[in-house]
Amino acid sequence: MIQKYSRQREMLLEELRARKDHPTADDIYAALRSRIPNISLGTVYRNLSSLSASGQITRIEGEGPDRFDGDVHPHYHFACRHCGRVLDVDIDIDNALDERAASSLRAQVDGHRVMFYGVCAACRPSH
């Protein structure tokens, strides 16, 4: 299946790459509507699925709706238990972990995801 250009997919990618939060499909839909007023939520979901399947974006699964990340360089995430925000965690990823898991399981491990949990700086009462 050869992929063809579409304005919707192009602007979705642009939108996702421009923002540093990790929007849900609905967030992206809302953002795109101002520029493509009649875009549909189905189109947003379809493109998010194909872009993440082809590795151009990352799907982040957790509680509530999935979130998406235009930054595909491997990195960890943090989810605030208070406000729900998902933030990037800029620490080195531990590649050796995959080998340890692989030998423990005798399975072929090709990657891992880490999600940290806690309360973000914005939600912690400053005093």
Place this chain on the structure above:
Amino acid sequence: MIQKYSRQREMLLEELRARKDHPTADDIYAALRSRIPNISLGTVYRNLSSLSASGQITRIEGEGPDRFDGDVHPHYHFACRHCGRVLDVDIDIDNALDERAASSLRAQVDGHRVMFYGVCAACRPSH
């Protein structure tokens, strides 16, 4: 809200602790029906939610329906991309990771989850 005994919750816990796979709500519902024929799926979901909220079981979120783990000692999981099975990974957890994330984010980090991805031994063609 003081919790009261219920046969449904008790048997759910027992079932979940007895198995080493990581069943979905529906899996548990199916398993319990043989012993409690008229138990409802709503009751299963309600109890899974309250038990995980109180830390007696763990909810594992990922692709597809949530899975549940009766083993609450912190450990990592592996999801097979081929058959969907979720397995425990018996390697030491990296507690220092939380500190690194916390100082990078200036947030309060109280834990993390790791999910490995790959193909499990059972799904890899033996040759």
Place this chain on the structure above:
DNA sequence: GTGGGTGCAAATACTTTGCAACCGA
């Protein structure tokens, strides 16, 4: 008796999909 728990069904949340029209190569 009182309040938490249950079964059932309806509702909600999120995501996918069928289809006819549309558009890029």
Place this chain on the structure above:
DNA sequence: TCGGTTGCAAAGTATTTGCACCCAC
């Protein structure tokens, strides 16, 4: 023209919730 893409709506999957009844304490 051909086949991928879209908008729209309907369907599908996963989970929660309202309510009357039931049961543990």
